[in-house]
Amino acid sequence: MTSELDIFVGNTTLIDEDVYRLWLDGYSVTDAVALRVRSGILEQTGATAAVLQSDTMDHYRTFHMLERLLHAPPKLLHQLIFQIPPSRQALLIERYYAFDEAFVREVLGKKLSKGTKKDLDDISTKTGITLKSCRRQFDNFKRVFKVVEEMRGSLVDNIQQHFLLSDRLARDYAAIVFFANNRFETGKKKLQYLSFGDFAFCAELMIQNWTLGAVDSQMDDMDMDLDKEFLQDLKELKVLVADKDLLDLHKSLVCTALRGKLGVFSEMEANFKNLSRGLVNVAAKLTHNKDVRDLFVDLVEKFVEPCRSDHWPLSDVRFFLNQYSASVHSLDGFRHQTLWDRYMGTLRGCLLRLYHD
Amino acid sequence: MPGKLKVKIVAGRHLPVMDRASDLTDAFVEVKFGNTTFKTDVYLKSLNPQWNSEWFKFEVDDEDLQDEPLQITVLDHDTYSANDAIGKVYIDIDPLLYSEAATVISGWFPIYDTIHGIRGEINVVVKVDLFNDLNRFRQSSCGVKFFCTTSIPKCYRAVIIHGFVEELVVNEDPEYQWIDRIRTPRASNEARQRLISLMSGELQRKIGLKVLEMRGNAVVGYLQCFDLEGESGLVVRAIGTACTLDKLSSPAAFLPACNSPSKEMKEIPFNEDPNPNTHSSGPSTPLKNQTYSFSPSKSYSRQSSSSDTDLSLTPKTGMGSGSAGKEGGPFKALLRQQTQSALEQREFPFFTLTAFPPGFLVHVGGVVSARSVKLLDRIHNPDEPETRDAWWAEIRQEIKSHAKALGCHAVVGYSESTSICEEVCILSASGTAAVLNPRFLQDGTVEGCLEQRLEENLPTRCGFCHIPYDELNMPFPAHLTYCYNCRKQKVPDVLFTTIDLPTDATVIGKGCLIQARLCRLKKKAQAEANATAISNLLPFMEYEVHTQLMNKLKLKGMNALFGLRIQITVGENMLMGLASATGVYLAALPTPGGIQIAGKTPNDGSYEQHISHMQKKINDTIAKNKELYEISPPEISEEIIGSPIPEPRQRSRLLRSQSESSDEVTELDLSHGKKDAFVLEIDDTDAMEDVHSLLTDVPPPSGFYSCNTEIMPGINNWTSEIQMFTSVRVIRLSSLNLTNQALNKNFNDLCENLLKSLYFKLRSMIPCCLCHVNFTVSLPEDELIQVTVTAVAITFDKNQALQTTKTHVEKSLQRASTDNEELLQFPLELCSDSLSSHPLPPAKEHLESASSNSGIPAAQRAVTVEKASPVGDGNFRNRSAPPCANSTVGVVKMTPLSFIPGAKITKYLGIINMFFIRETTSLREEGGVSGFLHAFIAEVFAMVRAHVAALGGNAVVSYIMKQCVFMENPNKNQAQCLINVSGDAVVFVRESDLEVVSTQQPTANCQSSCTEGEVTT
Secondary structure (H helix, E strand, C coil): CCCEEEEEEEECCCCHHHHHHHHHHCCCCCHHHHHHHHHHHHHHHCCHHHHHHHHHEEEEEEEHHHHHCCCCCCHHHCCCCEEHHHHHHHHHHHHCCCCHHHHHHHHHHCCHHHHHCCCHHHHHHHHHHHHHHHHHHHHHHHHHHHHCCCCCCCCHHHHHHHHCCCHHHHHHHHHHHHHHCCCCCCCCCCCCCHHHHHHHHHHHHHHHHEEHHHHHCCCCCCCCEEHHHHHHHHHHHHHHHHHHHHHHHHHHHHHHHHCCCCCCCHHHHHHHHHHHHHHHHHHCCCCHHHHHHHHHHHHHHHHHHHHHHCCCCCCHHHHHHHHHHHHHHHHCCCCCCCHHHHHHHHHHHHHHHHCCC | CCEEEEEEEEECCCCCECCCCCCCEEEEEEEEEEEEEECCCEEEECHHHHCCCCCCCEEEHHHHHHHHCEEEEECCCCCCCEEEEEEEEEECCHHCCCCCCCCCCEEEEEEEEECCCCEEEEEEEEEECCCCCCCCCCCCEEEEEECCCCCCCCCCCEEEEEEEEEEEEEEEHHCHHHHHCCCCCCHHHHHHHHHHHHHHHHHHHHHHHHHHHHHCCCEEEEEEEEECCCCCCCCEEEEEEEEEEEEEECCCCCCCCCCCCCHHHCCCCEECCCCCCCCCCCCCCCEEEEEECCCCCCCCCCCCEEEEEEECCCCCCCCCCCHHHHHHHHHHHHHHHHHHHHHCCCCCCCCCCCCCCCEEEEEEEEEEEEEEEEECCCCCCCCCCHHHHHHHHHHHHEEEHHHHHCCCCHHHHHHHHHHHEEEEEEEEEEEEEEEHHHCCCCCCCCCCCCCHHHHHHHHHHHHHCCCCCCCCHHCCCCCCEECCCCCCCCCEEEEEEECCCCCCCEEEEEEEEEEEEEEEEEECCCCHHHHHHHHHHHHHHHHHHHHHHHHHHCCCCCCCCEEEEEEECCCCCCEEEEEEEEEEEEEECCCCCCCEEECCCCCCHHHHHHHHHHHHHHHHHHHHHHCCCCCCCCCHHHHHCCCCCCCCCCCCCCCCCCCCCCCCCCCCCCCCCCCEEEEEECCCCHHHHHHHHHHCCCCCCCCCCCCCCCCCCCCCEEEEEEEEEEEEEEECHHHHHCHHHHHHHHHHHHHHHHHHHHHHHHHHHEEEEEEEEEEEEEEEEEEEEEEEEEEEEEEHHHHHHHHHCCCCHHHHHHHHHHHHHHHHCCCCCCHHHHCCCCCCCHHHHHHHHHCCCCHHHHHHHHCCCCCCCCCCCCCCCCCCCCCCHHCCCCCEEECCCCCCCEEEEEEEEEEEEEEEEECCCCCCCHHHHHHHHHHHHHHHHHHHHHHHHHCCCCEEEEEEEEEEEEEEEEHEEEEEEEEEEEEEEEEEEEEEHHHHHHHHHHEEEHHHHHHHHHHHH
């Protein structure tokens, strides 16, 4: 006796969250059944393995049919075929677009192209995430990217509107899209200690302050691209390290203010010029795409690592950066205060976030 | 020219890409009614076209309005080649033809293609202007309302129940016409869909005419079926019950109509008798009149059998005939006279209803059924479908005579079905013989015929159990005792019926789904030989199905079956029998005896041991079941009511006589005496198997109940959480081991596994009851068995489910108080005044305590919170809510029941009757047979919901999937499926929403309900 056909269709579509997770994680029906058996569900419910197999198949079939709609979430809301309560629809969408930390770290900042897609095999092996799940996550990134790429207005709002994601997840996607668009390098070994959260945090600050949208929300192409003019202007900051007097004055202002307040004062004093040069040079180089991509590498190399090697506590870093940015306002010969604030305000936030072990 | 149909095409959305080059579509729409076609403009390059057309107006006869569906075709415009069809929408405009239903059809309809399924949606507005037509000889029957519901619909009152209406129309099946060889599958499918739609319309119109002739205004319990007879044609037939209904007009639209007798039927919870104090035990007699007949069709062939199979267990024995008839007798005679006159005018005193206004049903005799085997022959003249008519008339005649034999003048819960395999067709009809109160059947001299003085004389709560036949002249040997409730009248020891449990019946404990399953191999044969072979097998199947039911019923410790439905399916090389019913313990009937096993060779020691081991197992199971279903009738010694003289135990006796003569009688008589003596004789391995299979039926997991009636006896506190579903399974038998036994086991496993899967799937709804569980078996091919189940799972309130283990006394004490809560949570829209006087069936103290509590309904009922899904929205995280919280698609509930728990139906919008064909030539790509059928059923649901929503409704009640014919050809990567569904589109309002309105206007309707209350109690 073999089952040729075995289906269950409810007027309200039944969604089993556990099975949905297994499906999203890319397990085959057989694996999913095995995992469910291991979870002890048979004992709890008194069901048989055959029942579980049939149930799993059924849910997988439903998810497979829903997947087409999940690619354009507003369709899921308007379609008539599956009657699903709104809260369940939201859950389906949210889970479908959720991603694994390990996976996103692998592709963050990479071009979302066929080439990268070919590397998914390796990523799957490396992260232990099934290839199927990798594909789904990658395709999600790419799909969101494609839809919002050419769109005006706030990146987060656009994503939320077209994919109906929660605020949190929409922000994460904004970061992913932003990174992919600007191709920031995140895979270098020295950046491995950084989490996706760290990058997403920086991305949000940069979107808020360094893009065209930050200045004028009526502009095209807004949140995705850095403000070219702004990057060009950043060259002007070079004077802070190029002009020896200005550099000395800046140092003395910072040192006076921080004397006695910093545990690592002497180290700071000794390193001031190096650090300052590092930070200003990063700014000055941002006109080149290549250097934009290396932004995070540079920041870690030029600032995070030196401080870390001197064992600066985070509080000292904060004191220093606050004072370092603020003191510039007292430099009479320096004319680019606004530019400096736009640059340093964001950079300070990023650095503080990046500064950990 | 009595009607103008107006149609407006507004917009489309989610259309498929028809032009690969641009990834867009140039869509336009053709609107066709009858022979007139209109077209919209082409809306270029869009998947979401906005046509916003003018009103297309069709001027048509109302006859056409009834017959024809409105046909909307969406096409892709192509300059150089033929326009490609995207899909179609058929809209039945019948609901617009009677005044109280829908006034406009407006909404998004899925665009359906028989090859591709749903492809986008289209927004359509449809209106009808009807002109009055006073022509007496008109052919239309506009205005007659149709209901699938098999009880008087909620917001109506039955003035007169006229009786049986039937009609059938036949045609050639387009699939078998010569033209089918040259046209595309799509064209052929569409021709079929359209034809069936037309035939349904015609059928409905003709039935409507009959109703008008009877001076009725509605058909209740309308059941329409298709017989796909293949080469010989297509038959669409329908039966129903003609009624005159009165709309319960209430001052406020929402004000619950408290005086509706029909409403009470449904909405009053079934009650357990708090203290069934008059029980005793006595000899038991399963009573059941199971009759069948079959005759190989051709008129020249002889009638092979026409017989009563009376499976009753006791010969007429010491029946205390003394005082029994004293009170009931003369009255009964009087009643009979009246009923007779009322009913005898009718050709067939049949009623498709399964639930009745209080007082309608006087006595129930038992199940009557008839089957007939026919050879199909090409229908030569579709306009004269006399053969088919004659076939059914023959069967109905037989049913009528069986009912007569049971001393009954009417048949209720009547239904008809067919099973077709190649050119052999089994026609079946079954129902419950009953004696009815004539008052409802006559043209109304009695105003508002439901107020009966007569009823005062009748013991309503147990009356229906009392035998209708003359005990001294019984149609078959039965074992009678005095009614355990009133102790005045005689009752049988077991009662089988096809109806729902009457609301006023006293039930002890809970009920459960009982199924008998059976397969019989038969040789492949041609034509007449085949028909004869089937005819010969039928009585054995009936007998075995019946025995299984009886055994299982006893094993459950119960004494009555409701909603019995026996389906016999014929295949190439086998016959399948599947009987489903809901077992209950009726307080009025005697306690069922146990089951005793008798061995054949009593001297063998080990054998004896084995037997006693089995016996123990059976006894244990009975005890366990009694606990599980809370069956604890009070033990009262027999002497108290002077039960009939117990007689010495008799061995089971099986009499079979069979001959080839035309008046052949197959008599199966299984009789024995004492109540404990239902004897199973194990005389061969077969019997052993049977006993084993009895014990292998696993009870549902804890927290689950199931029944095939409307609702579960013994559970009252339903929540509003419902989930309707359809599940289909097909198994392939390995042809090697095709023995009857292996077949039985396979079939049994199939059904049991299916139930297990359902319990598992719906586990999140526990505590829950599967109601109206409807199994359908078909044999699509040699080695395939297909089982389709449709049911609704309803969650009930746990608190009351938990008080199961209480002793009876405690329970009865508690019951009085808990009943109040039940009342309050149950869908009664009680104006606080009406509650006290609600015509409740239960004993007086209930009413009193209920009234004392009637002040608090608001707070109590707020408990029934709407939950849209069985899976609930429980653990969805409270992250910032994404913007999708407000879905634009309204929820449409579907249920096979006639009501919606926790809600009140305020309006019936019309009947939904839809037929779909889906075909694929890329089966693998669509996920194999499972993927294909899963998607199709989901699409069918979607189309039903869309039509209901467009009518302005939010639910379908009495939903039924009448047909699901699935054919596959995996080698060709092809499959085809036909589905026919029907139901009543309704508007319902949540109890909680009603609250405000009803408390504001507690006056008018309550008066009438008070008077009623008096009458019924």
